[in-house]
Amino acid sequence: MLLPMSDPHRHTRKRPRNDSLTTLAARSGELATPSATAPLIEPIYQSTVYAFPDLDALEAGMAGQQDAYFYYRNATPNGTTLERAIAALEGTDAAACAASGMAAISAAFLSVLATGDHIISDERVYGVTYALLRDELPRLGIEVSFVDALDLGAVEAAMKHNTKLLHVESLTNPLMTVADVPSLAELAHRHGALLSVDNTFASPAIFRPAEHGADLITHSLSKYLSGHSTAFGGVVAGRADLVAAARLKLVRFGGTVSAFDAWMTMQGLKTLGLRMRAHSGNAQAIADVLQNHPRVKRVYHPGLESHPQFRLADSLYPDGFGGMLSLEVDDAGQFVKRLAGRIPLAPSLADVVSTLSHPWSTSHRALSEDDRRRIGITPGLLRFSVGIEDIFDLLGDLEAALE
Ligand SMILES: Cc1ncc(COP(=O)(O)O)c(C=O)c1O
Structure with missing residues (x-):
């Protein structure tokens, strides 16, 4: 508000206590928490950004010295809750949620593979995974071999000095072949490669690839983990360092999960x-x-x-x-x-x-x-x-x- 020239306190008066309606409206919505009670179900945290009390707290948060959410693409409380739940079900150190199953699979691949590396994949994988391997990875200078992963001899024969990753589905889409995950993990590790398993068709309720030696486990969340065709997302689970590397790709390529989809998936996961x-x-x-x-x-x-x-x-x-x-x-x-x-x-x-x-x-x-x-x-x-x-x-x- 502009003060009249005649006002003797013109230069000393504090800002008026009654802000204009425009300011009041823009600054409204103060959090009603804390409360003596806690919500039974985690609320949806739809805020795309978080406020820091001062520059020291901002520095500590950005440097990762303190647990602090700051920006939606990096992490949300709903995403973290879901990640912890899935890691517990899969029996892994950690998990990173993604915007789709394909975002999770791409992040898993790109976190392990660089130009000049080689990946072996079962030829029966989901069609879009197949197309990603056939059409996209070679454009980045990554070599791809498709094999019949039921034939362990063929997998072994396809291994090269630069093979970094072997990718299979625990139960294949749609012909329901069963990957011999313990043998494939042993074979991959013997050749210095990691085993990635798409566990979408099985879910951790009936199969936990990490218990059998798999390093990276992926899912499309819109399938069994959520279970009602109402939520969309993906997840990469595994050892803490591998998940951290996949998370970095998700953040940089912009493929993290939405708070709403993470929250919806969490409701389905309970059953x-x-x-x-x-x-x-x-x-x-x-x-x-x-x-x-x-x-x-x-x-x-x-x-x-x-x-x-x-x-x-x-x-x-x-x-x-x-x-x-x-x-x-x-x-x-x-x-x-x-x-x-x-x-x-x-x-x-x-x-x-x-x-x-x-x-x-x-x-x-x-x-x-x-x-x-x-x-x-x-x-x-x-x-x-x-x-x-x-x-x-x-x-x-x-x-x-x-x-
Ligand atoms: C086995 C499997 N993996 C991955 C995907 C890809 O997941 P999304 O559609 O969430 O990207 C699908 C999709 O149907 C799938 O069936």
Whole structure:
């Protein structure tokens, strides 16, 4: 407020106690905490920046001498809470959350690999991971070899002096092959490389790769960890130094998780154990029924004795095999249509509600037709993410669709 020239206190008066409405509005919203009680559920910390009391505190925070949040892209309380929860479930030192599963996988790769290094990947990995390895990493001067990771001899033969990383999925998308993580970890370490495992299809409720020697574990958070198709993100878990290196890439390339998605994932994570038990039980029952159905050509599920890695799966997955299976039918289009209104066609997975997906035209469309067929992905293949519905309702829906 401009003071009138006649005001005798013009030069000495303090600022008026009653700020203008504009100032009052801009400075409103003072925190109502602390309180004698604490919220049972962590609030969403949507603030994109934090205030420091003075320059010393700013220096201590920025230098990392003191735990202090300062900027949303670096860290948020909701992100940290989720990271601690996932690290505890995976049995790792630490975890760093990302904006998507692909952001987590990219950060894991870029934190280990530099120009002139070599990575070996299973050829059956998720289509976008495959495209990242095939199209993007070579542009950075990183050599990439795709192998059949079920063939340990082939993996060993692909190892070179500059191999830094071996990447596999614990249960592959969509054909449910089972990675022999203990043997792959031993092999990678013997050659001075690290093992990275995408554990999205399994979740730590049924498989913890770090217990079997894996160094970096990644997930797409929108799958089992959150479980309701409402949150989006990714995570890299592992040894503290490896996670710190991946976090640096996430911060610099701008791929950290949002507070809201971290918070939403945290709500879903609380029921992970219960959900996975229900998913596993339903998927096993459906696989058992479908494998004997005359209209179903083939079922891919690690809990079937006919599965090529059944013995390995049985030893690595004592608590069930999760909710994913794939099936091959003559006419995938007809099957999907007959399930419409009961089991939606939706290209994601791991929701509490069952969904179907068509890998040929979604997750693996970045691969050439020949490459898709070579790894077993055909136009008749459907991926079934089995939900937690009543098993008799699910079997009734499938029976009716196959009539
Ligand atoms: C096994 C697997 N890994 C990684 C991803 C990528 O995750 P996002 O879509 O969160 O980037 C997916 C996505 O479906 C996936 O199925």
